[in-house]
Amino acid sequence: xxxxxKDGGMGxxxxxxxxxxxxxxxxxxxxxEGVDLDxxxxxxxxxxxxxxxxKSVLIKIIAGLLKPDAGVVKVMGExxxxxxxxxxxxxxxxxxxxxxxxxxxxxxxxxxxxxxxxVRHFKNMAASEVSKAIAEILDSLGxxxxxxxxxxxxxxxxxKRVGIxxxxxxxxxxxxxxxxxxxxxxxxxxxxxELINEVQKKYNTTSIIIxxxxxxxxxxxxxxxxxxxxxxxxxGSFEEVFDSNDxxxxxxYDYNFIQ
Amino acid sequence: xxPISKQPAKYVISKNVDSFFSEIYAIxxxxxxxxxxxxxxxxxxREVIKxxxxxxYRSLALISLxxxxxxxxxxxxxxxxxxxxxxxxxxxxxxxxxxxxALAPLITALICAGKVGSNIGAELGSMRVSEQIxxxxxxxxxxxxxxxxxxxxxxxxxxPLLVMYMGLIGLLxxxxxxxxxxxxxxxxxxxxxLVKISFLDYTASVIKAIVYGFTIGxxxxxxxxxxxKGTEGVGRAANVSVVISMFLIFIEEIIIVQIINWIRYAG
Ligand SMILES: Nc1ncnc2c1ncn2[C@@H]1O[C@H](COP(=O)(O)OP(=O)(O)O)[C@@H](O)[C@H]1O
Ligand SMILES: [Mg+2]
Numbered sequence: 001x002x003x004x005x006k007d008g009g010m011g012x013x014x015x016x017x018x019x020x021x022x023x024x025x026x027x028x029x030x031x032x033e034g035v036d037l038d039x040x041x042x043x044x045x046x047x048x049x050x051x052x053x054x055k056s057v058l059i060k061i062i063a064g065l066l067k068p069d070a071g072v073v074k075v076m077g078e079x080x081x082x083x084x085x086x087x088x089x090x091x092x093x094x095x096x097x098x099x100x101x102x103x104x105x106x107x108x109x110x111x112x113x114x115x116x117x118x119v120r121h122f123k124n125m126a127a128s129e130v131s132k133a134i135a136e137i138l139d140s141l142g143x144x145x146x147x148x149x150x151x152x153x154x155x156x157x158x159x160k161r162v163g164i165x166x167x168x169x170x171x172x173x174x175x176x177x178x179x180x181x182x183x184x185x186x187x188x189x190x191x192x193x194e195l196i197n198e199v200q201k202k203y204n205t206t207s208i209i210i211x212x213x214x215x216x217x218x219x220x221x222x223x224x225x226x227x228x229x230x231x232x233x234x235x236g237s238f239e240e241v242f243d244s245n246d247x248x249x250x251x252x253y254d255y256n257f258i259q
Numbered sequence: 260x261x262p263i264s265k266q267p268a269k270y271v272i273s274k275n276v277d278s279f280f281s282e283i284y285a286i287x288x289x290x291x292x293x294x295x296x297x298x299x300x301x302x303x304x305r306e307v308i309k310x311x312x313x314x315x316y317r318s319l320a321l322i323s324l325x326x327x328x329x330x331x332x333x334x335x336x337x338x339x340x341x342x343x344x345x346x347x348x349x350x351x352x353x354x355x356x357x358x359x360x361a362l363a364p365l366i367t368a369l370i371c372a373g374k375v376g377s378n379i380g381a382e383l384g385s386m387r388v389s390e391q392i393x394x395x396x397x398x399x400x401x402x403x404x405x406x407x408x409x410x411x412x413x414x415x416x417x418x419p420l421l422v423m424y425m426g427l428i429g430l431l432x433x434x435x436x437x438x439x440x441x442x443x444x445x446x447x448x449x450x451x452x453l454v455k456i457s458f459l460d461y462t463a464s465v466i467k468a469i470v471y472g473f474t475i476g477x478x479x480x481x482x483x484x485x486x487x488k489g490t491e492g493v494g495r496a497a498n499v500s501v502v503i504s505m506f507l508i509f510i511e512e513i514i515i516v517q518i519i520n521w522i523r524y525a526g
Binding site for chain 1: 301382385386389390391393394395396397398399400401
């Protein structure tokens with residue numbers, strides 16, 4: 001397994017996403033209880049946590065899909081929950097979001113999935129240019145010959161790739177991956193992990209990767225944070241986080257590597 | 260929190276009443292948003308046309324069959340009573356009034372609530388729980404506009420067209436029965452069937468159809484768009500869409516008929 005060994009990440013120092021004192025509960029059940037987070041330019045930050053610990057809720061709040069109960073969430077300097085609809089849409093175009101189940105539009109072909117946001121964003125683009133751009137991105141993600149397939153005809157790994165292609169086509173500056181290797185076999189997981197690193201290098205994106213897969217965390221993360229009971233309990237490089245006798249961390253590690 | 264069954268009855272009732280009113284408020288807001296979005300660009304004409312086609316495609320066979328049989332059976336069952344008075348020549352007129360004024364709008368609306376409303380609820384519901392709607396929000400498109408506005412516009416256009424179609428098919432069914440029994444010709448039958456129907460009757464039926472179409476679209480979209488809790492929520496969205504839109508259609512029928520009668524006999 002290759003490892004990034006960039007202790008502490010921190011990119012070139014500019015904060016792209018900043019979260020302060022974030023609280024969120026659903027019907028009186030607290031999910032996030034005081035989350036603080038800074039993500040620096042062009043780093044890959046991994047958020048680890050058990051299912052139901054609120055990882056998806058965290059990035060959905062960052063993307064403006066959910067409203068925080070309290071706290072300040074800033075993305076590229078703008079406070080997300082205070083933006084008007086139009087401003088939010090503008091900001092979201094700079095954010096690529098890979099959803100947990102890929103969330104491909106299941107009534108549309110692969111091409112239409114990718115085209116969908118493209119023709120609405122680049123309104124004056126000629127149809128031939130759109131097709132060319134789509135063919136290019138599909139090629140570069142190893143998705144040749146899938147253009148006219150329906151999502152139901154794709155494998156899990158292909159779905160994730162199409163999900164990534166669909167966001168990359170808008171040239172996002174930030175990528176949010178919600179369990180990118182969830183439900184995939186180990187070999188495909190490794191491929192997706194490599195793809196995440198390639199995307200970071202090629203497009204210079206700032207990313208948050210949510211996962212409970214430690215292989216994914218180790219391969220893709222410049223910095224790892226562990227979410228537990230609504231707070232980050234540890235952060236640092238992968239080794240720093242897991243070099244610990246903390247039961248909450250150890251049980252997580254044991255579960256992943258020793259069974 | 261305690262499970263509902265263990266809470267005191269008073270609390271459960273007040274909670275239900277509470278959620279009833281907040282739901283009404285949410286629906287009104289949803290309708291308000293529809294009227295705001297339907298008139299502001301960008302428009303999604305291709306999606307509207309696609310949805311119109313889907314609605315027609317999905318309900319045409321059932322509407323044809325039901326319309327034809329309704330016309331035929333209604334005529335057959337009415338004949339004995341009329342023939343007691345030797346008044347079978349009034350049959351076309353009676354059937355015409357019944358179909359155009361009452362049967363075609365109501366039956367079409369109920370069929371569409373069942374076939375189209377449930378489908379919209381299930382489709383949007385599954386898009387919601389599989390995060391496709393959120394994915395759309397993250398792209399440059401507005402899911403409310405693309406999914407909700409286009410579907411509501413489509414049902415509001417298509418239900419009136421389907422009502423007219425069912426009216427025709429129903430009369431055709433009636434004609435078959437009348438022709439077999441009384442040897443009435445096609446032109447005479449349609450002349451007799453439509454002669455008593457006023458402009459107000461046609462207008463009323465079209466208005467009813469527009470209201471029903473809008474109801475089916477908005478209820479299905481609201482329930483689907485706000486579906487929660489996994490695959491179970493999708494089924495519920497589909498199911499509840501049908502029940503609520505049928506219920507509303509009956510209430511609207513009563514109200515509109517009252518208003519029309521008031522206009523009819525006012526002058
Ligand atoms: N829209 C919502 N409404 C109500 N509860 C929610 C909603 N979204 C998430 N939750 C709850 O918040 C908790 C955290 O969910 P989530 O962030 O999806 O966990 P995960 O870390 O597995 O991604 C769960 O208990 C879930 O039931
Ligand atoms: Mg999740």
